[in-house]
Amino acid sequence: MSTVMSPHRHKSWSLYLRKGALVLCFSLLLIGITVSSAFANTHAQSAAAATSTTSQDTLQNVIQLGGAGPGGVAMIDKKVGWTLTSALRRTSDGGKTWQTVAQPADQEMLGQAYVLNGQVAWYLTYDSQTYAITALYRTNDGGQTWKRFAWIDANQYLQTLSVADNQSAWISTSDSNSVSHLFLVGGTSQDWQEATLPAQNGSYYNYFTSQTTGYTTFVNSNDNGNNSYTLYRTSDSGQNWAQLNLPLPANVPATAAPTNIRFLGFGNQQEGYLIAAFGDTNSYTIYNSYIYRTQDGGQTWQIDGGAVPANTRVIQIDNWHVVNAAFAFVAIGGKVGFASLQAGSWDVENVTLPSNLAAAPFLSVLSSNHLFVSAGTSDYTAQNLYDSQNDGQNWHQIASIPN
Incomplete structure (x- = not known):
């Protein structure tokens, strides 16, 4: 139950490495617009400590690895984690040792990996000469075995990947004529079953909670070049779509429209969260972002709490649901804002990261006090992994993982 977006066209990581400074600048800009979400597979605290009636189900969302080059450690719990460098690797001892679970065949190279939990992950492969996608691979046993799905068409480019369950994923693509497919x-x-989208022209970001129920956000660009988002829901595997309207916050003008909608995840089939930003699409006026919650399987959504605090990269909702920024480029100042929503009120804590990070860090959050951070070395030959079990006050280096 998760979604991540992939670049429209892809290049080898060697190009990223040669253009490291440009990648970082672009990524910083991208993070300023929207931060990709991921999930930590853990129950945050006991029911006695809860400050609201929110369920105990952890939000589920894919963690993307390799979106901006090699590196990044996605820790699922205290023991299990994944990383993607020259190969896809997995740890089962808290990051001390790593086992290779997938590597490219001849004439191919690894692309992005998409991690759902400790057992389920997907990854792409590309032709090493043409950079065209060649296949998708899926494991549901922690990388011991993989199923290969030959790519549908060399002229189809991946837009988003949403993992529906242990067996399947929803893929949205754009073809060479800029027509979208699902x-x-x-x-x-x-292996591949095509569904419909509300319209074929445009960009889509999809999030599915099962093989039948899911959501898509259609991105419109007006004459000023500003984007607005329209939210749709399907309950019949994409045969039909119903438009959903998010209630406007009290201090947002009636003329405002959603300028970004991103799913934070569902804890179960009924309860889920998304974050929506609002703006005036006829100008460059941007208003605040808000959290929305559903308790009826996404049919209706209500605002949960006040405006999301500015410049926060991590959101913890009501002690139960931990959502972390996957590639949270927070090297400037060495801090990341940790925003916690409890009983409708926000609390922000600045967490200080290790002082010797050579590159922008990849942050994994298991709970409000147990954090992992990884960062590549200055020569791109390895990445160092650290953890903190006291809210980031102290960090301990666990391993140096060769790229």
Whole structure:
């Protein structure tokens, strides 16, 4: 139950490494616009400590690795984690040792990896000469075995990947004519089953909670070049879509429109969260972002709490749901804002990261006090992994993982 977006066209990581400074600048700009979410697979605290009636189910969302080059450690719990460098690796001892669970075949190179939990992950491969996508691979046993899905068409470019369950994923693509498509992969006897979208022209970001129920946000660009988002829901595997309207916050003008919608995840089939930013699409006026919560399987959404504090990279909702910024480029100042929503009120804590990070860090959050951070070395030959079990007050280096 998760979604991540991939670049429209792809280049080898060697190009990223040669253009490291440009990648970092672009990523910083991208993070300023929207921060990709990921999930930590843990129950945060006991029910006695809860300050609201929010359920104890952890939000689920994919963690993308390799979106801006090699590196990044996604820790799922205290023991299990994944990283993508020259190969896809997995740890089961808290990051001390790493085992290679996937590596490219001849004439291919690894692309992005998409981690759902300790057992389920997907990854892409590309032709090493043409950079065209060649296949998707899926494991549901922690990388011991992989199923290969030959790519649907060399002229289809990946937009988003949403993991529906242990077997299947929803893939949205754009073809060479800029027409969008939606496919269920691994859900039926056919490897690829095409579904419909509300319209074929435009960009989509998809989030599915099952093989039948999911959401898509259609991105419109007006004459001024500003984007607005329209939210849709399907309950019949994409055969039909119903438009959903988010209630406007009290201090946002009636003329405002959603300028970004991002799913934070569902804890179960009924309860889920998204974050929406608002703006005036006829100007460059941007208003605040707000958290929305559903308790009826996404049919209706209500505002949860006040405006999201500015410049925060991590959001913890009501002690139960931990959502972390995957590639949180927070090297400037060495701090990351940790925003916690409890009983409708926000509390922000600045967490100080290790002082000797050579590159922008990749942050994993298991709970409000147990954090992992990884960062590449200055020569791109390895990445160092640290953890903190006291809210980032002290950091301990666990390993140096060769790229």
